[in-house]
Structures are given as C-alpha cells and as structure tokens.
Amino acid sequence: MEDVLFNLWFSRQTHSLQDLRQAAVTSKVFVQRDYTSGTICKFQTKFPAELESRMDKQQFEETIQTLNNLYAEAEKLGGRSYLEGCLACLTAYTIFLCMETHYEKVLKKIAKYIQEQNEKIYAPLGLLLTDPIERGLRVVEITIFEDRSIGSR
Amino acid sequence: MKNCEYQQIDPRALGTSNTRTSTTLPCGRKNSQRLRRKWEVFPGNNRFYCDGRIMMGRQCGVLPLTIGLIFITSGLFFTFDCPFLVDRLTVFIPVIGGVLFVFVIMTLLQTSFTDPGILPRALPDEAVDIERQIDNSGSASYRPPPRTKEILINDQVVKLKYCFTCKMFRPPRTSHCSMCDNCVERFDHHCPWVGNCVGKRNYRFFYAFIVSLSFLTSFIFGCVITHLTLRSQGVNGIIQAIQDSPASVAELVICFFSIWSILGLSGFHTYLVASNLTTNEDIKGSWSSKRGEESGNPYTYNNIFTNCCVVLCGPIPPSLIDRRGFLPPDDAPQTVTSDTELPPFMSKNDANMCTQGTKELLQSMALSTVIQSTCTPGTPKTAPVTQESLLRTVSITVSPPNRPPSTGCSGHQAQRPIDVSCSQKGNKRSAHHTHKPMLRVSSPPYSLSHSPLILSDGPDMGFIPLN
Numbered sequence: 001m002e003d004v005l006f007n008l009w010f011s012r013q014t015h016s017l018q019d020l021r022q023a024a025v026t027s028k029v030f031v032q033r034d035y036t037s038g039t040i041c042k043f044q045t046k047f048p049a050e051l052e053s054r055m056d057k058q059q060f061e062e063t064i065q066t067l068n069n070l071y072a073e074a075e076k077l078g079g080r081s082y083l084e085g086c087l088a089c090l091t092a093y094t095i096f097l098c099m100e101t102h103y104e105k106v107l108k109k110i111a112k113y114i115q116e117q118n119e120k121i122y123a124p125l126g127l128l129l130t131d132p133i134e135r136g137l138r139v140v141e142i143t144i145f146e147d148r149s150i151g152s153r
Numbered sequence: 154m155k156n157c158e159y160q161q162i163d164p165r166a167l168g169t170s171n172t173r174t175s176t177t178l179p180c181g182r183k184n185s186q187r188l189r190r191k192w193e194v195f196p197g198n199n200r201f202y203c204d205g206r207i208m209m210g211r212q213c214g215v216l217p218l219t220i221g222l223i224f225i226t227s228g229l230f231f232t233f234d235c236p237f238l239v240d241r242l243t244v245f246i247p248v249i250g251g252v253l254f255v256f257v258i259m260t261l262l263q264t265s266f267t268d269p270g271i272l273p274r275a276l277p278d279e280a281v282d283i284e285r286q287i288d289n290s291g292s293a294s295y296r297p298p299p300r301t302k303e304i305l306i307n308d309q310v311v312k313l314k315y316c317f318t319c320k321m322f323r324p325p326r327t328s329h330c331s332m333c334d335n336c337v338e339r340f341d342h343h344c345p346w347v348g349n350c351v352g353k354r355n356y357r358f359f360y361a362f363i364v365s366l367s368f369l370t371s372f373i374f375g376c377v378i379t380h381l382t383l384r385s386q387g388v389n390g391i392i393q394a395i396q397d398s399p400a401s402v403a404e405l406v407i408c409f410f411s412i413w414s415i416l417g418l419s420g421f422h423t424y425l426v427a428s429n430l431t432t433n434e435d436i437k438g439s440w441s442s443k444r445g446e447e448s449g450n451p452y453t454y455n456n457i458f459t460n461c462c463v464v465l466c467g468p469i470p471p472s473l474i475d476r477r478g479f480l481p482p483d484d485a486p487q488t489v490t491s492d493t494e495l496p497p498f499m500s501k502n503d504a505n506m507c508t509q510g511t512k513e514l515l516q517s518m519a520l521s522t523v524i525q526s527t528c529t530p531g532t533p534k535t536a537p538v539t540q541e542s543l544l545r546t547v548s549i550t551v552s553p554p555n556r557p558p559s560t561g562c563s564g565h566q567a568q569r570p571i572d573v574s575c576s577q578k579g580n581k582r583s584a585h586h587t588h589k590p591m592l593r594v595s596s597p598p599y600s601l602s603h604s605p606l607i608l609s610d611g612p613d614m615g616f617i618p619l620n
Contacts, residue, residue: 030278030279033324036304038451075467075470077462077463077467082462082467085466089361102468103469136273137473138272138275138321
C-alpha cells in the first residue's frame with residue numbers, strides 16, 4: 001500500500017517515475033502515543049534518532065504538535081459536543097445516520113494536513129507520513145525511503 | 154515526468170481505483186474476483202452483516218431472548234391492557250408506552266450492532282518495533298523482558314500491559330475481551346444480553362438502553378397493576394379480573410422479576426457514569442482507596458455533572474477498524490517469496506482452482522498483506538506451487554503454519570492434523586479459522602502434479618492446495 005501511495009505522491013513532482021519506483025523502503029519509524037494527559041489522542045514529540053540525518057527536528061516537532069492540536073480539537077469537550085450528544089440522545093442516536101460527527105470532520109482535516117505535509121516537506125526528503133487513523137490511532141508511522149537521486153528539490 | 158493531477162489516494166478508496174485496474178494484474182486469471190473488504194479478514198471473533206455495516210460479537214448470547222422478552226411483554230401490554238386503560242384513563246398511555254418501546258429497541262440494536270471501540274491489531278512492522286524497544290529497555294538479565302510499561306497520568310502511576318494477541322501495549326482503560334478476541338477501548342464489560350462488548354463507542358447506547366428499559370418495565374408494571382385494580386373494582390373482585398385478562402399476569406411476572414435487576418443495573422451504571430469508572434475498573438478495584446495508597450481515579454473530572462457530560466455526551470470517535478475499506482490486492486506479490494513465482498503460479502490457478510479456491514486465495518492474499526509473514530520463514534522450494542504458496546502466506550500470526558482450511562478442495566498431503574472446519578462459506582470465517590493451530594485434514598494425501606512442495610517442511614509456510 002505504501003508503494004502505491006508513494007508512487008502516486010511523486011507523480012506530481014519533477015522526479016522521474018522510474019527513480020521513485022526504485023526507491024526502496026529502508027525502514028519505518030513509529031511515533032507512539034503519549035498518555036501522560038490521559039486517554040486523549042496525543043503523540044510523543046520526541047524526535048526519533050533514525051530521522052536525525054534526514055530532517056530538521058523543529059519541523060518534525062511542529063508537525064506532531066499540529067497533529068496533537070487537531071486531535072485535541074476533535075475530542076474537545078465543550079458546548080458543541082454536548083449539544084451534539086444531547087441531540088443524538090433525543091433522536092435515539094439515529095441522527096448519526098445522516099449527520100457527520102464533529103470528530104469525523106476533524107479527521108478529514110487531519111488527513112488533508114498530512115497530505116500537505118507529505119507533499120511539501122516529507123516527500124522531498126524521502127519520507128512518508130502515514131495517517132494514524134490507518135493504524136488505529138496507535139502510532140504515526142514514518143516510512144524512510146532510500147535516499148537516492150532525490151537531490152534536486 | 155508527467156505532471157498528472159495528483160490526488161492522494163485514500164487507502165479506503167483504493168478499492169474503487171483497484172476495480173478498474175484489476176484487469177492489469179499480472180495474472181492470467183479472469184477479472185472476476187471482487188475486492189475484499191477489510192471486515193472479511195478481520196481477525197477477531199465478530200460477526201458482520203450487511204457487508205460490514207453491522208457488527209456484533211461472535212456469540213450473540215441471549216440477545217434473541219432479550220429482544221423476544223421485550224417484544225412479547227410490550228405486545229401483550231398493547232394488545233390487552235391498553236384498550237382497557239384508554240377507555241378508563243387516557244390515550245397517552247399507549248403513546249408513552251410506544252415511545253419508550255421504540256427508544257428501548259433502537260438503543261438495544263445500536264448497542265449490539267456498533268463497534269464498541271475495537272483496536273485494530275498491530276501490523277508486523279509495528280510489532281517488531283515494539284518488541285525491539287522492549288528488548289532494549291529490559292536489563293540483560295535472567296528473566297524475560299518486562300511486558301508492562303508504567304506511565305504517569307495526571308500524576309498517577311498507571312501500568313500498561315502488553316497484549317500478546319494484538320501485539321501492542323494496550324492504551325489505558327483498554328482491555329482484551331476473550332469472548333470477542335479484541336482489545337476494546339474503555340472496556341466496560343461483555344454483555345451477553347446484548348451480544349456484544351460494551352466499550353467506549355457504545356457505552357452511552359448501553360446506558361440509554363438500560364435506563365429506558367427500566368422506565369419501560371416500571372411503566373408497564375404500573376399500568377398492569379392499575380388495570381387489574383380497576384378491573385377488580387368494577388366487577389367481581391381480583392380473581393375475575395385475572396381471569397378476564399390473563400396476559401396481564403404474565404406481564405406482571407416478567408416485569409416484577411426484571412425490574413429488580415434492571416433498576417439495580419441502571420443504578421450501578423449511573424454511579425459509574427458519575428465517577429467516570431468502568432465496570433472493569435470497579436470490579437478489579439483499580440482505583441479504590443482500599444489499597445492503602447493514595448490512588449484515585451486519574452480520569453475523573455471530580456465533578457459529577459462533568460463526568461456525566463463527558464461519558465454520555467462527549468464526542469464519539471469513529472470506528473478504528475475500517476470495516477468497509479477495501480483491501481489492496483496489489484500486495485499479493487509480497488507474500489510470495491520470489492516475484493517470478495507469481496505469474497506461472499497464477500496461470501495454473503485458472504485450471505486448478507475452483508471458485509472457492511479463488512476466494513480462499515484472495516483472502517489469503519489479503520490477509521497476508523494484513524498479517525505479513527510472522528510465521529517462520531519457509532522458502533518455497535519450487536516455483537510452481539502457486540496456490541499453495543499464496544495460501545500459505547496468509548498466515549496467521551499467532552501460530553505457526555496454519556493452513557486455511559479448504560474442505561474438499563484440498564487434496565494435499567498434510568504433515569499434520571488439520572481441522573478443516575470451515576470454509577465453503579464465510580470467507581471471514583475461514584480467516585478466523587486460520588488462527589487455530591490444529592488443523593486436521595482427513596483427505597488422503599495425494600500429490601498434485603503442480604504442487605511438489607507441500608508440507609514437507611511442515612512448520613513453515615504450509616502449502617495447501619486449494620482446488
């Protein structure tokens with residue numbers, strides 16, 4: 001799956017498709033969840049050692065922090081979520097059949113954000129972020145590709 | 154190269170593009186197979202209906218009994234008691250009863266059919282990474298590396314346990330349900346009455362169900378008592394009243410016995426909601442102060458109202474298992490040890506596989522992408538094995554070479570006993586069965602010309618011909 005994603009990613013770049021197809025997956029880094037604030041979805045911002053040679057620590061932390069903020073927004077308890085919950089209860093929860101929940105809307109935002117990050121920052125460095133929702137919100141998987149002729153950016 | 158319009162492919166939508174590209178698969182097979190959805194290869198003990206839209210626990214438990222009792226009691230109420238009460242009292246009685254009844258049924262169905270918050274199992278890459286971390290952190294000692302991890306939540310030490318089935322450290326408040334064989338977030342309990350686990354995503358439905366059910370049973374109980382009282386006043390006493398309306402007595406009995414348990418349960422769960430606890434934690438006494446140390450529940454907001462709001466009206470996270478997503482078939486080649494093996498293999502399939510075999514094959518291919526090769530690496534000796542090699546890759550993480558059972562189709566010589574129990578139907582079931590280490594095949598061994606490799610190395614990737 002990653003290969004397909006990766007290939008499609010680069011179809012927009014100036015690299016030749018052959019180069020990209022030949023890029024092999026060197027390794028994968030997994031950024032685990034940070035449970036210190038409870039069960040909310042939050043990822044550790046600690047910079048993995050394997051990425052030290054590939055990218056800037058600041059950039060990585062910023063990406064993870066933005067993701068954390070987005071997830072916090074999805075799970076935020078406030079007037080809006082309570083209203084949604086009460087309305088749902090009154091309609092015996094059938095409202096979920098026609099309405100998209102706030103959480104789902106934020107997840108779409110997150111998917112878009114990850115796509116942008118991949119396009120702008122990670123792909124040129126030979127990295128690929130996988131949306132955590134595809135891993136059950138357990139990890140942020142970063143695939144490290146072989147750094148070949150990806151010199152021109 | 155070409156600057157084609159890029160659209161990030163959502164793996165969930167991969168299916169739609171794949172159906173068009175399936176004709177380009179490097180195999181001679183006809184483009185007749187459909188793409189598998191993820192629910193079909195789901196490793197837990199769950200049943201799926203309506204193409205993955207509805208799911209429940211494997212044993213439906215006494216759900217039919219629950220539904221039956223509710224329908225029968227309500228049916229008797231509306232048929233025998235309501236006409237009398239409408240005459241004597243008010244028309245609102247059946248209206249209220251009707252509303253309560255509908256609410257009860259809907260919340261019951263939602264509790265039963267919703268994903269309780271199942272965590273998908275870790276993929277092999279992740280599992281390996283975690284194992285490596287565990288090994289690194291453990292001291293070079295005589296005992297096995299620790300399988301628990303301690304973290305601090307709100308200044309409270311919480312132990313995270315490693316789940317051997319799902320191959321990951323369980324998040325806090327998550328527990329592995331042995332009935333459903335899944336890790337469930339904020340696991341409350343497995344309820345046989347609803348035939349499903351109660352967890353993060355369906356707890357509020359469950360709570361709404363038991364509360365509305367207690368209202369319904371109390372309401373019916375009250376109405377029946379009123380009915381019998383009014384009837385006995387008018388005519389010849391209570392005996393005549395009972396003879397006139399025997400159904401009421403049945404309802405009375407059912408309601409009387411249910412009320413105690415349902416009201417008790419509602420009260421208990423109200424307490425749990427108010428203190429933001431789960432049944433699991435309460436029973437185990439995880440946060441009780443009886444332990445002597447200063448341990449309180451780290452998840453509570455210390456305010457009854459806030460706790461209630463959070464538990465009952467908080468946001469519902471979406472299902473993490475993506476039941477209806479498509480499995481990418483492109484990963485099939487990964488499961489074969491050498492790429493060159495695939496094409497010849499495939500062409501032979503057409504001749505040798507029956508439709509069931511094709512299904513099993515696809516399933517294996519799909520599974521293999523999900524559960525890669527965690528089984529001991531066996532190198533296929535010969536290229537032309539094909540179906541077998543594909544099938545094999547399926548395997549099952551937990552135990553060494555399990556062959557997907559294929560009754561009737563497998564003509565293969567088994568090195569070890571295999572229970573072929575499933576199969577011709579329920580692809581999902583066969584995936585499930587592959588978990589079982591013991592498989593017994595009763596068919597006599599016969600070698601297939603195109604499959605020289607068989608289970609000669611039993612413990613590795615066993616190849617079973619599916620034909």
